[in-house]
Amino acid sequence: MTDIKAHSIDELNTLAEDIRKKILDTVSKNGGHLSSTMGATDLIVAMHKVFDVEKDPFIFDVSHQAYAHKLLTDRWDRFDTLRQFGGICGYTKPKESTYDYYVWQGTVQRLSHWQ
Secondary structure, eight states: OOOOTTOOHHHHHHHHHHHHHHHHHHHHHHOOOOHHHHHHHHHHHHHHHHSOTTTSOOOOSSGGGTHHHHIIIIITTTGGGTTSTTSOOSSBOTTTOTTOOOOBOOHHHHHHHHO
8 A cells, every 4th residue: 555644745746646647547548437536536645644544444425436545555556457357446346455345336326325
Protein backbone atom coordinates (compact mmCIF):
# COMPACT_ATOMS: atom_id res chain seq x y z
CA MET A 1 0.00 0.00 0.00
CA THR A 2 1.19 3.51 -0.76
CA ASP A 3 2.01 5.19 2.56
CA ILE A 4 1.19 8.86 2.22
CA LYS A 5 1.02 9.81 5.91
CA ALA A 6 4.24 11.83 5.73
CA HIS A 7 3.49 13.51 2.39
CA SER A 8 3.37 17.31 2.29
CA ILE A 9 0.43 19.15 0.72
CA ASP A 10 2.49 19.71 -2.44
CA GLU A 11 3.34 16.00 -2.61
CA LEU A 12 -0.33 15.09 -2.11
CA ASN A 13 -1.34 17.46 -4.92
CA THR A 14 1.23 15.87 -7.23
CA LEU A 15 0.07 12.40 -6.25
CA ALA A 16 -3.57 13.34 -6.94
CA GLU A 17 -2.56 14.69 -10.37
CA ASP A 18 -0.69 11.44 -11.13
CA ILE A 19 -3.72 9.41 -10.03
CA ARG A 20 -6.10 11.45 -12.21
CA LYS A 21 -3.77 10.99 -15.21
CA LYS A 22 -3.57 7.22 -14.63
CA ILE A 23 -7.36 7.01 -14.33
CA LEU A 24 -7.94 9.11 -17.46
CA ASP A 25 -5.43 7.10 -19.51
CA THR A 26 -6.89 3.77 -18.38
CA VAL A 27 -10.57 4.67 -18.70
CA SER A 28 -9.91 6.19 -22.14
CA LYS A 29 -8.65 2.76 -23.29
CA ASN A 30 -10.81 0.35 -21.29
CA GLY A 31 -13.99 2.23 -20.56
CA GLY A 32 -15.36 2.77 -17.10
CA HIS A 33 -16.74 5.48 -14.89
CA LEU A 34 -14.82 8.71 -15.21
CA SER A 35 -16.57 11.74 -13.73
CA SER A 36 -17.47 10.24 -10.35
CA THR A 37 -14.00 8.84 -9.72
CA MET A 38 -12.20 11.96 -10.95
CA GLY A 39 -14.36 14.07 -8.64
CA ALA A 40 -13.58 11.81 -5.68
CA THR A 41 -9.79 11.61 -6.19
CA ASP A 42 -8.78 14.45 -3.87
CA LEU A 43 -11.18 13.24 -1.18
CA ILE A 44 -9.81 9.69 -1.39
CA VAL A 45 -6.20 10.90 -1.20
CA ALA A 46 -7.16 12.94 1.88
CA MET A 47 -8.89 9.91 3.43
CA HIS A 48 -5.75 7.82 2.94
CA LYS A 49 -3.69 10.62 4.52
CA VAL A 50 -5.91 10.98 7.60
CA PHE A 51 -7.30 7.50 8.23
CA ASP A 52 -5.72 4.08 8.58
CA VAL A 53 -7.22 2.05 5.75
CA GLU A 54 -6.14 -1.15 7.49
CA LYS A 55 -8.32 -0.32 10.52
CA ASP A 56 -10.90 2.13 9.15
CA PRO A 57 -12.93 0.60 6.32
CA PHE A 58 -13.72 2.92 3.44
CA ILE A 59 -17.28 2.43 2.24
CA PHE A 60 -18.06 4.24 -1.00
CA ASP A 61 -21.63 5.25 -1.86
CA VAL A 62 -20.96 3.90 -5.35
CA SER A 63 -17.73 1.99 -5.62
CA HIS A 64 -16.86 3.06 -9.12
CA GLN A 65 -15.69 6.19 -7.29
CA ALA A 66 -12.96 4.03 -5.75
CA TYR A 67 -10.42 4.01 -8.59
CA ALA A 68 -8.04 6.29 -6.62
CA HIS A 69 -8.45 3.96 -3.64
CA LYS A 70 -7.46 1.02 -5.87
CA LEU A 71 -4.37 2.89 -7.05
CA LEU A 72 -3.32 3.70 -3.48
CA THR A 73 -3.83 0.11 -2.32
CA ASP A 74 -1.30 -1.85 -4.34
CA ARG A 75 -3.08 -1.95 -7.69
CA TRP A 76 -1.18 0.76 -9.57
CA ASP A 77 0.81 -1.71 -11.68
CA ARG A 78 -2.33 -3.69 -12.60
CA PHE A 79 -4.65 -0.74 -13.08
CA ASP A 80 -4.33 -0.90 -16.87
CA THR A 81 -6.26 -4.20 -16.65
CA LEU A 82 -9.29 -2.39 -15.18
CA ARG A 83 -12.56 -3.89 -16.49
CA GLN A 84 -10.67 -6.38 -18.69
CA PHE A 85 -11.05 -10.16 -18.63
CA GLY A 86 -8.83 -11.39 -15.79
CA GLY A 87 -8.11 -7.80 -14.75
CA ILE A 88 -9.12 -5.74 -11.78
CA CYS A 89 -12.77 -5.02 -11.15
CA GLY A 90 -14.44 -1.68 -11.81
CA TYR A 91 -15.91 -1.82 -8.32
CA THR A 92 -14.54 -2.58 -4.87
CA LYS A 93 -14.04 -6.32 -4.46
CA PRO A 94 -12.77 -8.02 -1.29
CA LYS A 95 -11.36 -10.98 -3.24
CA GLU A 96 -9.16 -8.50 -5.13
CA SER A 97 -7.84 -6.61 -2.10
CA THR A 98 -8.07 -6.78 1.68
CA TYR A 99 -8.62 -3.00 1.54
CA ASP A 100 -12.00 -3.49 -0.18
CA TYR A 101 -14.71 -4.33 2.34
CA TYR A 102 -17.76 -4.87 0.12
CA VAL A 103 -18.64 -5.68 -3.46
CA TRP A 104 -20.44 -2.40 -3.81
CA GLN A 105 -21.86 -1.23 -7.10
CA GLY A 106 -24.64 1.30 -6.97
CA THR A 107 -27.74 2.73 -5.39
CA VAL A 108 -30.05 -0.26 -5.87
CA GLN A 109 -27.57 -2.62 -4.29
CA ARG A 110 -26.87 -0.13 -1.52
CA LEU A 111 -30.54 0.14 -0.59
CA SER A 112 -31.08 -3.61 -0.65
CA HIS A 113 -27.94 -4.21 1.41
CA TRP A 114 -29.22 -2.19 4.36
CA GLN A 115 -32.84 -3.46 4.33
